[in-house]
Amino acid sequence: MVNGDVKREETPMNSAQDMKNRNSLKGKIVLVDGENRKTIIDLMKQLLEKKCLDAILVPSQVPDTDSYTWLLVQEGSLLDLCDPLPPVMTVQGGKALSSLTKHGEMEANIGALMRPCEIEAVVELHKLKQIDLDHIILFSIDCPGTVPLSDYMRDPQKMAENFKESIKKWGESESLRPICQICDRFSLFPFAPSSPKSSLSQGGADLPASDIHIGLLGGNDEKIFLWPVTQRGKDLLKKLDLSVHDNLEVWESKVEEVREEKLKKRTAFHDEWSTKIKGVDNFAAIFDECINCHNCMEACPVCYCQQCYFDSQLLTLTPEAYLERAQKRGSLRFPLDTLLFHIGRMSHMALSCVSCGACEDACPMSIPVAQVFTAVGDQVQDYFKYVPGREKEESPPLQIFLEDEFGDVETPGDGLETSHGEAKENV
Amino acid sequence: MSDAIKINKGIEEAVQDLLKSLLEKDKIKGVFTLRKMDDLGAVAYSLFTNADELKNALPLYPFMPVNAGKVLSDFTLQGATQEPVAAVLRPCEIRAFIELVKRTQGDLENILLISSTCGGVYPLKILKGNDQKSRQAQYWESVKKEDIDPELRETCRMCEDFIPHNADMVIAAAGIEDMDTQCTIYLNTQKGKEFASDVPGSKTSEELEGGKIEELKTKRQEQKAKIFEQFEKEQMGLKSLVKMFAPCLGCHGCSHVCPICYCTLCEFDSKTCEYRPTSIESELKLKGGLKVPPGNIYFHLGRMSHMAVSCVSCGMCSDVCPVNIPVATVFSRVGAPLQEVFEYIPGRDLEEAVPSGTYKEQEFMESGK
Amino acid sequence: MNMNDTYMPTIIGFLCNWCSYTGADLAGTARMKIPASLRVVRVMCSGRIDPLFVLKGFLKGADGIMMMGCHPGDCHYQKGNYNARRRFVMLQNIFESLGLEKERIGLWWVSASEAPKYAQVTKEFAEKVKELGPNPLREEIFL
Incomplete structure (x- = not known):
């Protein structure tokens, strides 16, 4: 029932140079x-x-x-x-x-x-x-x-x-x-x-x-x-x-x-946001009200995993371990690891975040999730020189590597030559 | 008549004192209750182990960020706690926890359940804001007078199960006019009595359920009848069902916050529910069009068939719905006759088996022909 | 054109392997007339009939859905049909609460020897469903 003769021809009609x-x-x-x-x-x-x-x-x-x-x-x-x-x-x-x-x-x-x-x-x-x-x-x-x-x-x-x-x-x-x-x-x-x-x-x-x-x-x-x-x-x-x-x-x-x-x-x-999200206290304050429903993750197009790590039981502890953790600070928030969820999710998908805002729309507590993820996402995307969603053949940055890159993050401040000058400017 | 302790302090302070004394005297190792997260109204459940930290506790704060039945399940999923721990829960949260224990998702052992005659909670959508102080005042005023605050969660406005089942201690709240000066805590079980043996306050013996409680029950029942009647008028039938669930995003937030929906991987999040190319093509052939992603009504009806019989009507599902579908009302309305047919009240008794997991030989004889 | 002349309802039957399916087999060998619109799905036990099977069939536009198992007390697995009965009661109850057509689903006990009963109940149900007309869900796109 194939109609038409639409074929997969993946060369865009012009190269970037031609475009310019x-x-x-x-x-x-x-x-x-x-x-x-x-x-x-x-x-x-x-x-x-x-x-x-x-x-x-x-x-x-x-x-x-x-x-x-x-x-x-x-x-x-x-x-x-x-x-x-x-x-x-x-x-x-x-x-x-x-x-x-x-x-x-x-x-x-x-x-x-x-x-x-x-x-x-x-x-x-x-x-x-x-x-x-x-x-x-x-x-x-x-x-x-x-x-x-x-x-x-x-x-x-x-x-x-x-x-x-x-x-x-x-x-x-x-x-x-x-x-x-x-x-x-x-x-x-x-x-x-x-x-x-x-x-x-x-x-x-x-x-x-x-x-x-x-x-x-x-x-x-x-x-x-x-x-x-x-x-x-x-x-x-x-x-x-x-x-x-x-x-x-x-x-x-x-x-x-x-x-x-x-x-x-x-x-x-x-x-505005670079200061708003800086520091554990500021970041934590934004997610104060989070009720751990994971609606943001469900609505996110890039979070595609059938079973999310943060929905799994890998994070549960024994009651004694919970009590021990609570004793260190006097109290322990439940459900556990709300911040770990958000930062963890960020580490999984911020590079591919397209700033669509679906997460913010889905949040029942009106937490500015999309704005936080965009503020962070733009920075990491710039760092990896990656534009999500633009080029079909480009690999997501974490799926590839060059042997000689990001030298500056390995041994900061020891005066060694770095091989990633451009990225350094953006740190 | 049951044993009780009387503390000559306002209700919130009295409960804090009780928890503090339990912790200080080392009768419990920790206590679960709501904790203030900021000055704008945000709260979260916390496990307090330090008595001094309890100054940040808000045991009766009229919001439910998560159903605490789920929290206790998280806590005891890997086994019963060896050390005694108290938990201040609302009646529907205890019922949820009992349902979870029945499904081996938690353990009641060594947990001291403290609850209250519940005045209900507000929807989470109004959790934060500058009017928190006045809202608190408004809340307690209506609890004292047994008025039903129209701003409460819909499921709370029509809840008749506000007297806790299975609580070891019950804080009298609903209909107590002098709650600003004194607080009565009923000791329902032997466990409750033992824990309360040397807490502050004077021992008395009083009747928990009486005229005022009955009055409130009647009021709530009237509300329920009204809300259900409205539901039947507007939401019955296929067309209305399609309309009601039309805005559904399929985020499954309702099932994620539902204390009864405990499955780690839900059937409806699994691959079995995803459409294959062949089924899409056959749908297109049949109807000329297909809603994408498909299967919202299947999800809701299917979830209903899984858990409506155990629905404790806590109202979390409605609260998290990003598109304001009255999920909790639908599930309560469907759950009510279902629970009646099986003579089942979710969370009433740990020994009662979940209806879908048991049977009698002589029942529903007219159903199979 | 008269709708009733041409309309052939689609009926799905979930039959337990040990009784109802064998009964259906027997009906076939005895050349009894069975409604042509019945599509049979064999399951090992009526207890295997997940309410979701019925829901899915219903939502996909099946005009009628039959659940069939061994008579109470005769279940090959002792208690599967008792579970099936509870699930059926539950489904019916949910359908009623939501104002859906609960007449489109049914539960029957048919033993391995009851070929005539099989022929009869399928015929009766097919007629009843025909009277109800096509399942409106067949046309509904926004599900």
Whole structure:
């Protein structure tokens, strides 16, 4: 039942070097008929009708409710429920896609329409062998952010209204999640010279993993920009009889403008949080209220382990051992090892943290988990020159090593030559 | 009539004194109770071993960060404690612990259970904030007057099991108007009496259950009837069920905090519940679409079939739900008739077998045809 | 087109190996008429029928689910069918509380020699389920 001739061709259409010397991107500008949502849905419908795809995974509204969920659609009419940009992130898209493809590929060609941070999670999960991307076509979309899930659940209508407003101002809204307000990866612009991340990026190929990107910025609800990132994306658009010769300059410059704003905010965020989380007392204070429900871990797309170490019984002791531990300080908190859980989880996944905010949304105690993990994650990612979710072929840093690296951490201060000058600057 | 001790101090101070004296006289090696974590309201259960540390204890603080039945299970999972340890729990937490002991997830030996006639707790969502002082005052005012504070957890507002089963000592709280000046602690068991032999306070003999307690019970029952009636009106039937669970993220937080759901690896977190490519394709063929990740209602109904009969209605599940599904109300509503059919009150008696683990030859004769 | 003429309910039967399945076998050898819409799953004992099997069948859109085991007292493993009975009571109770169609599930005792009973109860159940109409869950996407 394979439809279409979507093949896995993993060479991105340009190398990074070409990108730098390129002219403006080529794509297709589609005039909006009515509203963005409808135009995107029509596009998806065409993809199904013309058998370019067998099914497509989209965010959808559950009929007669204010709730959103992921829907794998084969029957085109179901796409009417789709909302490409729902006001909330329910299940992180990476997690959703992983639940579909974890056990090997389907024979069908499947598309998935997601926010950029979800695409990034998809790529991380692909690297961790939790998603099989062979028959998956990824569509990304410019994302203004989402409102916090708890706010939305409290008053869906009002928050949906606020969300609509925030699209107009593109992220400049207090109603959005704090983590979205500082997100500089809201679009799939191929490279961003001003981003500290990309300047550090080792491979240089700071290419997005999506096959087709849907640009909204600069379109003023009158047009949307389709940018085919990969050959597969190009082929797909060709099948829809969409020529890709339009200049996407308008979108590009608008993205760059917003990104600069966001980067400023992100820098300010780091200034603020680097002191907030420093020291055991400060760090512990943030997690004071943690009730050890592990919702953050369950919601995290990157935490994929079937059975988490911190849910296992490896950490239980005998009553006498507990008493002994308690006696050292006069009292012992239960459930045990709340901080160990958070720091431990951090050591497991911070390098792959895509700052999607799902953890913070899921926390019943409103602990700023995503902000803490981003504050730490950005630092370790910079240190390893790793950008999670950008490059499908890149290995996660802890799965590889060079014999000659990070000399500076081995024998600090003994005056020996270090071989990792660049990293040293960032310590 | 049962033995009791009377301490001429406010209820919170009196309980602290009791715990302090037990620790100081070395009758217990440690005590589990809530501990203040900061000045904004955060609390966590702690095992206190030092009497001086008890100044930070908040034994009757009206929040439940985790069901302490789970905490005691963690503590005794590897075996009974050799040294006596006390624990100040709410009645539903004791019931949860008894259910866990039945499932060999804990051990009651050497544990002194101290509980209270419980006024309920607030949802965790309002744990932190600047209004903690006034909320505390509001709480104790309503406990004294036996009013049902509408801000309490829903399961607390409708709880009729607020008189603890199996507690060795019971602190009188609900309906006690002079609790600011004196405190009565009932000694329900021989164990309780022995431990209380030389604690501060005067010995008396009083009746725990009486007019006031009955009144509160009636009030709570009325609440329960109301809440259930509302539930039946809105949530019955397939369509409503789908609607109610529509926002579910599948985070399984409800099962993680549930004291009865003790499995280290839950069936619904396991590979058996994951969809294979073939099943996805057949769903698509049949319905044209598939919700992803699939299986939320299966999870909730399945969990129900596993634990609703032992549900102690503590309300933790509703509290941790990031999308405000009234999980605890549903499970209580489903649990109630189930427990009635099997004549089972979870946590009432350690000797009572869990209904799904036992049978009688002559029962439900009309069920199999 | 009349729905009732074409509608064939899907019924899943969980049959214990020692009694009901043997009974079904006997019915087959005796060429008794069994509803064609019944899909039989053999389990070693009715006590093996996890309530989740029934739930899953129901949620996936099966129109009816039959649990069958040895008569009380006859269980090959002494007590499996007593456990099955409790689980069935529990499931029915949960269905009732949530307003789901509990008529779609049932428990029968069929011994190895009761081929006629097997033929009869399957026929009766199939007719009853047909009257109930298709399980609405078959169409429901948002589960």
